[in-house]
Amino acid sequence: MKKQLNVGIVGYKFMGRAHSNAWKKAPLFFDMPVTPVLKAACGRNEESVREFADNWGWEDIETDWQKLVTRPDIDIIDIALPQNLHYEIALAAAKAGKHIFCEKPLSMTSVQAEEMLKVCEENKVTHYLNHNYRRTPAVAHAKKMIEDGKIGRIFHWRCAYQQDWIVDPAFPLTWQLRKETAQAGPQWDLNSHAVDLAHFLVGDIDTVSCLTANFIKERPIADENASGSLSATSLGTEMGEVTVDDAALMMVTFKNGAVGSFEATRFASGRKNRLTFEIYGSEGSITFDLERMNELQYFSRNDAEGDQGFRTILATEAAHPYANNWWPAGHIIGYEHAFVHAVVDFVDAVEKGISIKPDFSDGLKIIQVLEAGLRSAETKQQVQL
Incomplete structure (x- = not known):
C-alpha cells in the first residue's frame, strides 16, 4: 500500500x-x-x-x-x-x-x-509558491532551450499580462481593487507571475523603473450578503474609492546585462488572460502566449540563409516536460494541468525532503521587485534592488 x-x-x-x-x-x-x-x-x-x-x-x-x-x-x-x-x-x-x-x-x-x-x-x-505557469510544458521546454544555448546570450525580455474584466465602470469594488486586501492591482496580481517567469527564464532583476495608472477612481460597492456572482442587482448605490493601480508598466535591467519590459493591465479590451513573453538573444528568439499555451514560437539565426523564420513548436510530445503523462502528441492540455504538475513535483519534494521551485525565497524576490516598481512609480525615479 x-x-x-x-x-x-x-x-x-x-x-x-x-x-x-x-x-x-x-x-x-x-x-x-x-x-x-x-x-x-x-x-x-x-x-x-x-x-x-x-x-x-x-x-x-x-x-x-x-x-x-x-x-x-x-x-x-x-x-x-x-x-x-x-x-x-x-x-x-x-x-x-x-x-x-x-x-x-x-x-x-x-x-x-x-x-x-x-x-x-x-x-x-517544504514551502512552495504556486506560480503555476512555470509548469506548462511549453514554458518548461523554453527553459531547457535557453539552458541548451539555443538562443545564446539574452539581450531582451518583453512581457505583457493583459486582462479586461474591469473595463466596465459599473464593475463593483471587489477585494482586488482595495489596497488593504490586495496591496496593489495588476502590479501585484499579474506582474507577480510575469516577474517569476523573468527570474526563471532570464535571471535576477537589478533595477526597476515603473509607472502606474488609475483609470476609474470610484466603483459601486457590492452587497457582501449577496450570494452567487456579482451582478447589477447585488450592487448598492454607494460608491467606494479604488485604491490600487489599474495598469502598471515596468522597465528593468537584469544582473546579467539583459534589459526588459513588463506591462500589466486589466483594461485591455478583448484580452481575457493573455500572458505573453518574448526573449531575444544572440542566436535566436523564443515567444510564448498563454492563450495558445501548448505552443512556442522559435527563431534560430543558425538556420540556412533564406530558410530563416519563426516556427511553431507544439509542446505535446513526450520530449516536452510533463507531456508524456497526458494524451498522444497533438492532443493539447489546458490551464488546470499546470496545477497538477505542481502537485506532482510538490509531493515528490515533500517525500524526498528536498526543496521545490519556486519557493518562499523566490516569492520574496518577486515581492521586492514589485515593491521597487511601486516606489519607482511614486518617486518617478529608477530603483536599485
Missing part, C-alpha cells in the same frame, strides 16, 4: 477548485510513490464549504483555519486564499510542522515574506 500525505485546504472559491482538481488528478495520471489524500477543507461559511467538500471529495470540513493547521492528521496545508490572508496562516502552519502549498503572490509586503521564509526554514517544512 502506498504511503499517504493528508492535505488540508483553506479556501474554496476559484483557486480552491483549481487546487482540488490538481490533488485529485495528480495520482491518476502520474506514477506517484506517495498518494495525496483530500482530508479536510476549510472556509468560514459552513454550508458553502460543506457543499464544496462534498463536490470535490474532501473527507471533512473545518470553519476555523487555526483548528485545521493544528490537526495531527494533516501533513500539508494548501493556502488557496487572497494574498492578505497568506501570512498568518503560513506562519501557523509552519510552526505546526505542516508543509505548505501556497497560492501567489506570496504576501502583502517583503517584510511579511521574509518572516514567512524564516519560519519555514526554522521548522524545516
